[in-house]
Amino acid sequence: MKYAKILGSLFFAGSLLCVPGAQAQETLKIGALLPLSGNYGFLGITERLGIDMAVEEVNAAGGILGRQVEVLYEDAGAPAQAVRKANQLLETKKVAFFLNGGGSAVSTAVFEFAQRNKVINLAIDPNAEELVTIKANPYSFLVPPPSSMIANAVVPEMAKMGKSVFFLTHDYSFGHTQTAEQRRVLAGFPGVKDLGEIKVPLNTRDFSSQIIAVRNAKPDMIVVNVAGVDATALLQQIWEFNLYKETKVVVPLLDFEDSWAIGAEKNTLIALAGVEWHYDVPAAGAQAFKERYQKKYPKAQYPVPTTNAVNAYLGVRETLRAIQRAGTTDSDKVISALEGHQVEDSLKPNPLTIRASDHQWVQDFFIYKTKNPSTSKEPGDIYELVSVAKGSDIVVPDSQRQGVLPARQ
Structure with a gap:
């Protein structure tokens, strides 16, 4: 019951992060396929907090390519469910890229969807080695460390x-x-x-x-x-x-x-x-991120940001930055802007590198x-x-x- 109450309040609090006048131009849409119920439901809830922090930050700075960013959330804790909802979002909402949680089985299915449709997808909570080996593909990225x-x-x-x-x-x-x-x-x-x-x-x-x-x-x-x-x-x-x-x-x-x-x-x-991360890691920005989280979510179930919130935040923020660098939402050009990119403000002691060879986000x-x-x-x-x-x-x-x-x- 407590997850249902938290989820309801989060939906009420701000599914669409936008500013007045944002309707003047169509928003840049992100498809978030998260486990909001079931064995990994608690991860989806915290991932949503991180995503919303990244989008709020970007929109407050003027958006991406002159467009405000909107996140379309779907409860997707099983492979078939995730792929079905991804297809719906791609066909009806024209999302720029996807994020998925829900474990390695969901990620494998959404990775295959991303390759078929030549659209970017980031796995933000699995750690399965296969996602950077036998299941890796040019349109998919693994944010957390593999096994x-x-x-x-x-x-x-x-x-x-x-x-x-x-x-x-x-x-x-x-x-x-x-x-x-x-x-x-x-x-x-x-x-x-x-x-x-x-x-x-x-x-x-x-x-x-x-x-x-x-x-x-x-x-x-x-x-x-x-x-x-x-x-x-x-x-x-x-x-x-x-x-x-x-x-x-x-x-x-x-x-x-x-x-x-x-x-x-x-x-x-x-x-x-x-x-993977805790707010007391010896890194520039870690404490400030915690304080920002606590200010934004004073009644959150977890009193400090979690690994899953941070992975979601970094995944969204860096992909949106890549779109800005590429000057387009074209997947191939955005991938080129991601591959080999080094992230200095990684919230960790050392920079994060997005490796071109396997699309693994190499970090501490x-x-x-x-x-x-x-x-x-x-x-x-x-x-x-x-x-x-x-x-x-x-x-x-x-x-x-x-x-x-x-x-x-």
Whole structure:
């Protein structure tokens, strides 16, 4: 119910971001295919906040190519649903480009749609490796880091914590590639023994059997490669079963939304986490972005901007900037303006680069441990930074991605 109330208020608050007189010229339209319900519904809600921040910023500065920007939101948490709504928006609204959330399955479907229709699409929440390898195409971009970057950042820190590890793997492409990439890196640490894995079906809510299996395996560390509402339920039960007292819990990709959902005290069960962004990263503009978010959304469910809000913000802002540089909404020319572009104001310590070879947005990644609530200075202050993994240091070398994208035709 709380998601429904929040979503309703967001729709009321401003689906169309425009200024007086904007009707003098047709708006530049963006199609936002987000999961606004279901396992990833909470991600779609926060992504919308970031999108609206980017559009408000651009419109306040005069728009793009003299046009105000309008976002057309669609609830699209399943592949067929996302493609159907993308077709409707493209045919009836003539959108300039698309964004999609909803996980890797949705992204794969919308990537294929984008290639068929020669329209740009940005995936703003998935991390599946296939989106920059076998599923990559000239009209699609991956904003978040793929599984290879996450593994390259997290596993070396994890290897310092124990001599054995057990994996809980979400049974779809995200979980599979997360665990596979982490095992790839773990092979370089022969002192850490891999005790096995359990594949967790989507929409699991009772994790008692998996927790008992982990307890019987007696690993020093358990790696949680589970996402969405399933992850929240799993972390809750790890706390209830006191499993965290027997084995260190590592979450290679932790969303602030997950930490917030289980609460500050239970959040301390996580010994080590990989995080795409938090407002206390040592970066110019990060604190100012948080303050702007809090001013704009004083009653938001999450008191600080999340990774998903930031990915959405950056994806929209940089694509609109590329349209401005290209001087047109023509997809091929906008893609050329995106490829190889370096973003200085990335909200991270180092610039972000949009790589031409695979359309991956190469950026920094962060390792955190969770904070004792008694030391928190404000709501949302729940992590303590361990290390910064520079994007260029953890990304798969560009030479290994050459030839991934077929030529645009």
